[in-house]
Amino acid sequence: MDKRVKWGIIILVGAGLIGLGIHNFTPKENEELNEASPTIKTNKKKSLNVNAQIIKPHLLTDQLFVSGKLMPDEEVDLSFETSGKIIDINFTEGSFVTKGQLLAKVNDSQLQAQLDRLKAQMPLAEDRVFRQNALLQRDAVSKEAYEQVKTELATLHADIENIKANIDMTELRAPFDGVIGLRQVSVGAYASPTTVIAKLTKITPLKVEFAVPERYARQIKKGTRLSFKIEGRLDAFDAQVYATESSIDPETHTLTVRALYPNTNGELLPGRYADITLKQNEIKDAIAIPSEAIVPEMGKNKVFVYRSGVAQPVDVEIGIRTEAEVQIVRGLAAGDTILTSGTLQLRTGMPVVLDNIN
Template structure:
């Protein structure tokens, strides 16, 4: 019996084609992001959606800065001399006017005592001369000489007292005093720094912003900042702005002030700063994942009666995970947030998650 190879080959080819068509149909029906809506109908894209609700949004600048003391001074003497007394403890709080360091003033004290005695004699002489002048026993010129001598001694006493004050180093403001560099018995001069004094409540924060924001920043802007080592956000307020742009960095220098009641912050710390430029209430804000782009611009998909429709939008303030929509959609619209790549203009959708 003769075998018909042509018929066998034809049957094999037909069987392979049938297997391929069935397999391809099974693969398409099991693809994620698509579900059959019925015979002869378009496939529905599987999506997640969110309802647009009005909310507030802030436009911020992120930058770095340095923390500074509210007031800071290097304590030094106005005159040279030997230290005879140190009246502060390192790292302690002091009040304005507290005596911190005393320099030997024995010679000045002796000179003051001598001048005081001379003044007493001059006062008695002036008194007698005045009485004699009233009786016309002496001339006016003789009395003026006695009065001038008294006034001269008064001036000398004031000068000596001023020199004695220069032998005392006093706190110019309330603050915390640092580590001292001298001991009792040390000889110091005006170039010797005895210690530093800092007022650290409140504190200042210096930072800079790019020059393009110069017409948006103003005194009163609120900042928030963090520092290394503390898992806490601190709040401050801008109170001064440099009236020029730095020509080297093209930035605008600003200074804010912040409370430091618990003395948690220290001058010199590195700060990560957020500056709030403006806050918009009742803004239309959507997740950034809901925004897509094409040759016409940026767009979102809005759900209406189970179908997705493109809406061209104009964006505003952008944040890490959200963005403001200035024009294109309204509060209350339902937009696609996930599964956007499977969505077609006017095509049906199947919602699996709604926020």
């Protein structure tokens, strides 16, 4: 083979190999990426439908919500001060009784006999004093003799009063107006001072007892008004604080408070739980927003506002909280439009469409 032909073939083969290498290492267009790119671009521009609210200053009431219980104004387990057999029960279970009303009695026949005997001695003792005094006026008797009969008369009076006191102890009387509960004994039973006859409860007025966190302790004072609700009733009842405990409970770090509810008609019974609302401060022209608009992030609070069709985050400083709103003390102003839904999906600069504006 001719030498020129041989070198020509070698040159052609080398050029082919070089061309193939250049083709393999040249970057090619990614068809899958090209197909996905329009979707990504579309997603970047996709807007989110949200609800919004235009901030309008309004009155904001700082309220404290706690649980409590209704308590009777007075309550006592009734029992006799002495022992004996019950001979009479003079009350109807569940009825209203008045202060001083006789409720029950134990046998006092022996005491009555002693009282009669002492009373029978009174005329003679009084006559002795009268006669001795007349004799003393004429110096016919010593003063010591006169003092002796006076002492005997005074002792007789004291014995009579003692017997009467013992007789009073055989009578069980209502210490205050109230509703008497179920009786625990029957006529003929033997009662002692430890025997409970029935429970007497004063339900007009009622006490409302509850506890507040220690940070509110100085805000709760005598005269503070509150309202409460109980299960099964839609209406609220108004009460007024009349006393607070003298110190903070070191275990619960709360202050026990009591209020009075008139309960004029006796419609509420003690022992029920109550949901209590305490009004603290009223702030006029407050900037307040729904609590769901707040987005906590790394120890800070932010909200998203609507500006030129997109969502923009704003750091805010919050004040008091109510059941549904949060006061904003810095970061927002009247007229700002805040986004109240989809807050977890929102990002800086994301386009948004306002579905509902309050």
